[in-house]
Amino acid sequence: VNCCPLAEGTGEQAYTCRVKKDGAKRRKQRPNNSEGAVIRKIEVAARSLGEKANKGSGMRLGIGDDAALWHPRTGFETVLTSDWFLEGTHFLRNSHAPDSVGWKCLARAISDIAAMGGEPRCFLLSLGLPEDCTKEWLNRFLRGLCRASSKLGCVLAGGDTTRSGTILINISVVGEVKQGCARLRSTARAGDRIFVSGRLGEAELGWRALQGGEKASEARPVLLLHKHLYPEPRIELGRWLAQSRTATAMMDLSDGLSSDLARMCEASGTGARIYSNRLPLPDGVFSTKFSEVDRRTAAIHGGDDYELLFCVAKANASKIPRKSHGVALAEIGEVTNKRGVFLIENSGESHPLRSGGWDPFKK
Amino acid sequence: VNCCPLAEGTGEQAYTCRVKKDGAKRRKQRPNNSEGAVIRKIEVAARSLGEKANKGSGMRLGIGDDAALWHPRTGFETVLTSDWFLEGTHFLRNSHAPDSVGWKCLARAISDIAAMGGEPRCFLLSLGLPEDCTKEWLNRFLRGLCRASSKLGCVLAGGDTTRSGTILINISVVGEVKQGCARLRSTARAGDRIFVSGRLGEAELGWRALQGGEKASEARPVLLLHKHLYPEPRIELGRWLAQSRTATAMMDLSDGLSSDLARMCEASGTGARIYSNRLPLPDGVFSTKFSEVDRRTAAIHGGDDYELLFCVAKANASKIPRKSHGVALAEIGEVTNKRGVFLIENSGESHPLRSGGWDPFKK
Numbered sequence: 001v002n003c004c005p006l007a008e009g010t011g012e013q014a015y016t017c018r019v020k021k022d023g024a025k026r027r028k029q030r031p032n033n034s035e036g037a038v039i040r041k042i043e044v045a046a047r048s049l050g051e052k053a054n055k056g057s058g059m060r061l062g063i064g065d066d067a068a069l070w071h072p073r074t075g076f077e078t079v080l081t082s083d084w085f086l087e088g089t090h091f092l093r094n095s096h097a098p099d100s101v102g103w104k105c106l107a108r109a110i111s112d113i114a115a116m117g118g119e120p121r122c123f124l125l126s127l128g129l130p131e132d133c134t135k136e137w138l139n140r141f142l143r144g145l146c147r148a149s150s151k152l153g154c155v156l157a158g159g160d161t162t163r164s165g166t167i168l169i170n171i172s173v174v175g176e177v178k179q180g181c182a183r184l185r186s187t188a189r190a191g192d193r194i195f196v197s198g199r200l201g202e203a204e205l206g207w208r209a210l211q212g213g214e215k216a217s218e219a220r221p222v223l224l225l226h227k228h229l230y231p232e233p234r235i236e237l238g239r240w241l242a243q244s245r246t247a248t249a250m251m252d253l254s255d256g257l258s259s260d261l262a263r264m265c266e267a268s269g270t271g272a273r274i275y276s277n278r279l280p281l282p283d284g285v286f287s288t289k290f291s292e293v294d295r296r297t298a299a300i301h302g303g304d305d306y307e308l309l310f311c312v313a314k315a316n317a318s319k320i321p322r323k324s325h326g327v328a329l330a331e332i333g334e335v336t337n338k339r340g341v342f343l344i345e346n347s348g349e350s351h352p353l354r355s356g357g358w359d360p361f362k363k
Numbered sequence: 364v365n366c367c368p369l370a371e372g373t374g375e376q377a378y379t380c381r382v383k384k385d386g387a388k389r390r391k392q393r394p395n396n397s398e399g400a401v402i403r404k405i406e407v408a409a410r411s412l413g414e415k416a417n418k419g420s421g422m423r424l425g426i427g428d429d430a431a432l433w434h435p436r437t438g439f440e441t442v443l444t445s446d447w448f449l450e451g452t453h454f455l456r457n458s459h460a461p462d463s464v465g466w467k468c469l470a471r472a473i474s475d476i477a478a479m480g481g482e483p484r485c486f487l488l489s490l491g492l493p494e495d496c497t498k499e500w501l502n503r504f505l506r507g508l509c510r511a512s513s514k515l516g517c518v519l520a521g522g523d524t525t526r527s528g529t530i531l532i533n534i535s536v537v538g539e540v541k542q543g544c545a546r547l548r549s550t551a552r553a554g555d556r557i558f559v560s561g562r563l564g565e566a567e568l569g570w571r572a573l574q575g576g577e578k579a580s581e582a583r584p585v586l587l588l589h590k591h592l593y594p595e596p597r598i599e600l601g602r603w604l605a606q607s608r609t610a611t612a613m614m615d616l617s618d619g620l621s622s623d624l625a626r627m628c629e630a631s632g633t634g635a636r637i638y639s640n641r642l643p644l645p646d647g648v649f650s651t652k653f654s655e656v657d658r659r660t661a662a663i664h665g666g667d668d669y670e671l672l673f674c675v676a677k678a679n680a681s682k683i684p685r686k687s688h689g690v691a692l693a694e695i696g697e698v699t700n701k702r703g704v705f706l707i708e709n710s711g712e713s714h715p716l717r718s719g720g721w722d723p724f725k726k
Contacts, residue, residue, distance in 0.1 A: 060440060064630065065548050066478035066614050067444035067538070072435040077423060081430035082487040082535055084525045115429035124445040126533050160533075162447045170489050170523075172445055172535035175430070185428050251429050267427065 038134050038161050039063075042125070045142040046156040049149060057121050057155045068157035070122055070174065077182060079118035079175035083109040087167035095210055098137045100229035102144025105169045108254065110152050111233035111306040113175035115252035117183045117242020119235060120154035120175045127161045128168030137167075152235065181242045183250035183310070186267035192248050192311035192335040194272060195320060197234050197327045200257055202227035202282045204302025205290055223285050231306040236325040238308055246320070247310040256303040259355040262341050264309065272341045273350070274333030300343070301356030311335055401497050401524050402426075405488070408505040409519040412512060420484050420518045431520035433485055433537065440545060442481035442538035446472040450530035458573055461500045463592040465507025468532045471617065473515050474596035474669040476538035478615035480546045480605020482598060483517035483538045490524045491531030500530075515598065544605045546613035546673070549630035555611050555674035555698040557635060558683060560597050560690045563620055565590035565645045567665025568653055586648050594669040599688040601671055609683070610673040619666040622718040625704050627672065637696030637716070638707045663706070664719030674698055 043063055060069035072078055085105035087093055096104075110120045125145070129138065149156060154173060206228030214224055233252070241247040249268060253260050257274075265272050281295045290298075307327075312320055320329055333344075343353040406426055423432035435441055448468035450456055459467075473483045488508070492501065512519060517536060569591030577587055596615070604610040612631060616623050620637075628635050644658045653661075670690075675683055683692055696707075706716040 061545070061547065066475040067442045067481070067536075069479070069540070069545050070441045070443055071542075072441055074437065078433045078435055078441065078537070079430045080433055080485070080487060080520055080535075080537060082489045082521065082523050082533070084489055084491065084523050084531075084533075086491065086525065086527065086531075089525055089527070112429040116432070118430070122443070124443060124535055126445045126447055128447065128449065157443055159445050160447050162449065162452060164449065164452070168447075168449075168531060170445070170447075170533040172443075172487055173430075174441070174443065174537075177432070179434075182424070182432050184424065 035161060038127075038129065038138065041138055041142060042156070042159075042161070045146050049146055049155065056153070059122055059155055059157060062156065063158050068122070068124070070157060073176060075179050076176040077179055079113050079116050079177050079182070080172070081109060081112040081175075082170060082172045083112070085169040085171065093167065096229070097144075098140035099144035101167075101169070102141040102146075103148040103230050104144075105171050106145055106148040106154065106173075107152065107231050107233055108304075108306055109171040109173045110154055110175075110235065111231070111252045111254065113173050114233045114235045114238035115183075115250055115308065116175075116177055117181055117238050117247075117250065118175035118177035119239060120152055120173055122155045122157040122174050123149075124157055124172040125159035126168075126170040126172075127159065128164030128166075129161070130165060130167065131163065133167060152233065178243055181245070183238075183242045183247050184267075185249055185251040185264045188249035188264055188268035188270050188311040188335045189313075190270055190335050190337040191314050193314060193317035193331050194261070194274060194333045194335060195310050195312060195329055195331050196253065196257070196280065196307055197237055197329055198305065198307040199280045199282050199299075199328070200253065200305055200307060201295055201298025201300075201302040202286065203231060203304035203306075204228075204256075204298040205282055205286055205295065207304070209289065224289065228304060231304065233306055234308045234325070234327060237327060240325060241308070241310055246312060246316060248313055250308060250310040253305045253307045253309050254303060256301045256356050257299065257309070258301050258341070258353050259303075260309055262353075262355045264311075265335070265339070265341055268335070271336040271338045272333055273336055273344060274341070274353070275344045277346050278330060278332045280328060280330040280332075300353070398524060401490075401492065401501065404501055404505060405490075405519070405522075405524070408509050412509055412518065419516070422485055422518055422520060425519065426521050431485070431487070433520060436539060438542050439539040440542055442476050442479050442540050442545070443535070444472060444475040444538075445533060445535045446475070448532040448534065456530065459592070461503035462507035464530075464532070465504040465509075466511040466593050467507075468534050469508055469511040469517065469536075470515065470594050470596055471667075471669055472534040472536045473517055473538075473598065474594070474615045474617065476536050477596045477598045477601035478546075478613055478671065479538075479540055480544055480601050480610075480613065481538035481540035482602060483515055483536055485518045485520040485537050486512075487520055487535040488522035489531075489533040489535075490522065491527030491529075492524070493528060493530065494526065496530055515596065541606060544608070546601075546605045546610050547630075548612055548614040548627045551612035551627055551631035551633050551674040551698045552676075553633055553698050553700040554677050556677060556680035556694050557624070557637060557696045557698060558673050558675060558692055558694050559616065559620070559643065559670055560600055560692055561668065561670040562643045562645050562662075562691070563616065563668055563670060564658060564661025564663075564665040565649065566594060566667035566669075567591075567619075567661040568645055568649055568658065570667070572652065587652065591667060594667065596669055597671045597688070597690060600690060603688060604671070604673055609675060609679060611676055613671060613673040616668045616670045616672050617666060619664045619719050620662065620672070621664050621704070621716050622666075623672055625716075625718045627674075628698070628702070628704055631698070634699040634701045635696055635704045636699055636707060636713070637704070640709050641693060641695045643691060643693040643695075663716070
């Protein structure tokens with residue numbers, strides 16, 4: 001009897017098919033429903049990462065019960081974040097390979113942990129899938145997700161599955177940061193020097209290249225699309241900046257420098273001045289495909305880079321290396337007392353920098 | 364410049380408008396975008412709960428940064444769960460008052476924490492809202508959510524917001540359980556007695572009454588609809604059953620007894636036998652509105668009750684009181700070695716009990 005399909009839970013006890021030592025035999029006896037099939041695929045993917053991955057993560061009980069159990073480390077605070085990744089809003093089913101969707105949904109959520117100086121530990125995956133995405137699409141999605149999970153050191157703890165009209169993904173990440181070391185966005189002080197990691201705007205230009213017909217395949221990753229499809233959160237760099245207390249304030253660049261720097265200033269009660277000629281523009285293959293104006297615009301307003309934006313006390317700025325933990329670091333400006341963010345052109349002229357970030361609620 | 368609305372983040376740094384002591388003044392200077400307005404409403408709601416609520420919760424840093432910071436207690440394990448609550452799947456915009464949606468989305472997620480014997484601490488709220496739900500609907504939703512947050516002792520730590528075609532809600536709850544005390548669903552043993560809390564099927568019959576035109580208002584709560592609209596997770600009962608180690612296995616009833624008991628047996632590698640005449644049927648006002656057959660069917664297959672299903676060693680079964688922590692406890696059967704769940708009718712006849720739970724992926 002199914003008198004109340006609406007009101008009944010649709011997966012809050014998802015992932016209930018706990019794998020036992022005699023898993024192979026047991027699974028045959030399970031009722032052959034397709035939610036079970038989805039969950040088993042997720043289980044198999046999680047197990048493929050091996051017990052080794054689970055050991056360091058503090059997981060006590062993963063997929064299979066009402067909730068997961070995790071053991072926090074003494075002397076650490078827990079870092080918590082949630083991120084939407086929705087078809088039609090954050091990715092397109094026909095443009096973005098499922099493998100990339102799997103990687104990116106986790107990588108960008110982990111970037112928020114890195115931005116606090118934390119290290120990821122485990123995550124909850126909430127999936128809403130149309131019926132026709134429960135086979136090949138799901139397999140490829142899980143491949144990318146598992147690669148990210150393994151590479152970024154963040155194990156699947158549990159989650160929820162349901163059916164939906166479009167692909168819905170929500171990721172919650174649990175991380176840890178040494179007590180007292182977390183870096184906030186609200187603690188920048190006038191006089192601090194402003195730094196960014198990596199090159200800004202590559203993700204934005206990659207997205208444009210993808211729209212322009214550039215093809216990527218798992219076998220042949222394309223440099224032009226890499227940052228857009230497979231961003232890498234700056235976990236080690238963030239941890240170093242936090243534990244060494246080198247950064248006075250920190251956040252990640254997800255909506256673009258012009259929006260995110262304004263948020264940092266707003267939160268800190270400061271302003272900022274950045275220098276156009278110090279911005280680390282996309283180069284190499286990007287120089288051959290895009291004009292300098294395009295690259296500069298992407299560096300200032302383009303989102304999705306997941307680089308770190310951080311401030312350093314003036315006295316310490318010269319100690320920041322040009323490169324650290326495998327990524328270039330550029331000093332791009334300074335924090336000011338005067339409210340507002342200003343861009344200093346090559347000519348020396350100063351212009352207010354309008355936030356170019358996207359507001360999902362704006363028409 | 365908004366070259367890439369798709370690829371740009373749409374709220375992963377949501378709730379960025381951190382409230383300062385001079386909040387009133389500061390807010391005027393914020394850019395007047397509507398995502399900001401949504402976030403501010405959530406902030407105001409979170410603050411309305413007061414600092415007192417935050418103090419016991421271990422929150423170090425809530426809404427306003429890339430991620431939240433939370434301080435786990437020594438000697439406790441962290442309990443983690445995520446739950447979808449989607450318009451059209453879990454609730455209907457025209458049938459379910461926003462206040463109830465706010466209460467229920469949190470209450471049912473917390474039920475998974477209670478089912479492990481844990482206590483809720485904080486939660487992440489991921490909201491996808493159509494434009495026309497960002498005002499009155501959101502206000503009322505937050506009212507219900509805040510009441511649940513306050514009553515159930517679970518503070519808002521952060522989350523994510525975005526625009527969507529239908530209302531999308533995902534809740535992740537972080538709870539705690541004393542080390543070694545968590546109760547699993549996979550540890551039932553043959554011979555254990557099976558218990559449930561409360562009366563089963565009331566939520567199901569409430570949903571039917573709502574469909575039949577029964578009206579509820581915040582001012583005049585209707586007993587018939589209460590369990591369906593405002594379920595109460597059994598936090599104190601679950602904690603007691605876990606800390607006293609009275610329960611050998613435990614889970615919550617969200618998809619209906621027939622489905623959930625089968626899951627517990629599957630996970631434990633056991634079977635079960637339950638007695639029809641021992642089931643705690645809905646009574647009182649339900650008896651006047653529904654036949655005994657309807658009430659019995661709802662008790663067996665109806666979902667959404669969020670009562671606890673737990674097993675107790677045979678030797679301890681007589682020590683279980685008839686009522687505990689404000690809720691009735693009923694012994695309904697026993698765990699068996701023989702696979703499968705069987706229902707013993709009043710006549711003494713035994714029938715296999717088919718899982719009546721709903722599979723979101725099944726057509």
